[in-house]
Amino acid sequence: MINRVTHQTVQRSTLANLQQNLGTMAKLQAQMSSGKKINAPSDDPAATADLLRLRGEQRAETQYARNAEDATSWLATIDGALTSSAATLRRVRDLVVQGGDGALGPVSREALAAEIEGLRDGLLEQANTTFLGRNVFAGTSDAPASFGPGYTFTGATTDAPVVRQLSGNTTVRVDSDGAAVFGTGAGSVFQLLDDIVTSLRGTGDVPSHLTALDARMDTVLMELSSVGARQNRVSSAQEALADAQLTTKTQLGAIEDIDLAGVILELQMQEVAYQGALGAAGKVLQPTLMEFLR
Incomplete structure (x- = not known):
């Protein structure tokens, strides 16, 4: 069965494509303004779950670092x-x-x-x-x-x-x-x-x-x-925590930080495509008075 292509079919298809292009541009602009790939859980549900896990680890590491300082x-x-x-x-x-x-x-x-x-x-x-x-x-x-x-x-x-917890399974008497x-x-x-x-x-x-x-x-x-031995344990724990915090920060950045140059280039491409689509639509979709009244 061959579908009949009417003026309204072309119009709806063109407007849907233009709307999709505008949505992509809006998403890219939001990423540029925030510097993050994920601004809502719906942007990437799997990556959002990883972010929540890593941020939990980051908060725990921050608390352990404060415990070590104390x-x-x-x-x-x-x-x-x-x-x-x-x-x-x-x-x-x-x-x-x-x-x-x-x-x-x-x-x-x-x-x-x-x-x-x-x-x-x-x-x-x-x-x-x-x-x-x-x-x-x-x-x-x-x-x-x-x-x-x-x-x-x-x-x-x-x-x-009096003890302080330096990791999930490490404590030291202070x-x-x-x-x-x-x-x-x-x-x-x-x-x-x-x-x-x-x-x-x-x-x-x-x-x-x-x-x-x-x-x-x-x-x-x-x-x-x-006391000296315990101070050495705390110092070693602080070094390990610093490494863990750096690793967690790197992992978070890999998931949520944008490639600014890449996003700018993609946004420019989308803008060019959008302007071209607008021009083409303006030439193709020239409704008559009857089409407008419908």
Whole structure:
């Protein structure tokens, strides 16, 4: 069966083609103005699904990067406090060795005792170090200080450490157990320094405290080593996150970013085709008065 071609058939076909050409031009202009291939899910449903997945990964990577920065700040704060504590204990040790000199008179021993008291206060301040209002040696505790009256530890670190998630299956602890580092109550390093002061002001054997003091120094140095190892883990995680973020950004760009030069060229071609189609239609479709009235 042969279809009859009428003036209206040609008109409808020509107008449909012109409308399709205009739609293509509008789509290309939208891509140029936004710089994106996909401005609505209907533009490419499969690519839209990939975009949603990649943007979810991008948001997770951004959060992990913020966690890593926060972990770095926590660990740097602890590292500074422990480094100062180690230096304080080394100074105390030097003073204890001096205090073992039997030729020292009461005035010299009192001077040593006063200096050690000052070092004890400084050490206690370091043990109560905070970061953004949080005690870095007290875990998740909301106590005003890690060590309260009588050098009692007020933190909660054993069952509730502070951790930061660096990836889907990687976490790192960012606080330190103040009770393990400095001790608590009568077994704390602060009480040890008080005992040394008492020995200096009395007739006690000052050098007898060196063994306990060395043990406390070793504990601080071991915790410093642990903090350094955790800082290395965070640094490695930050490098991996930076690579992952770059990869995700590249994948997103490959899916949604336009080739500007290619889009401009295609738009110009569509404009030329549209102008040519308009000219041809104007010559072919010349309706009579009767056709117009219909």
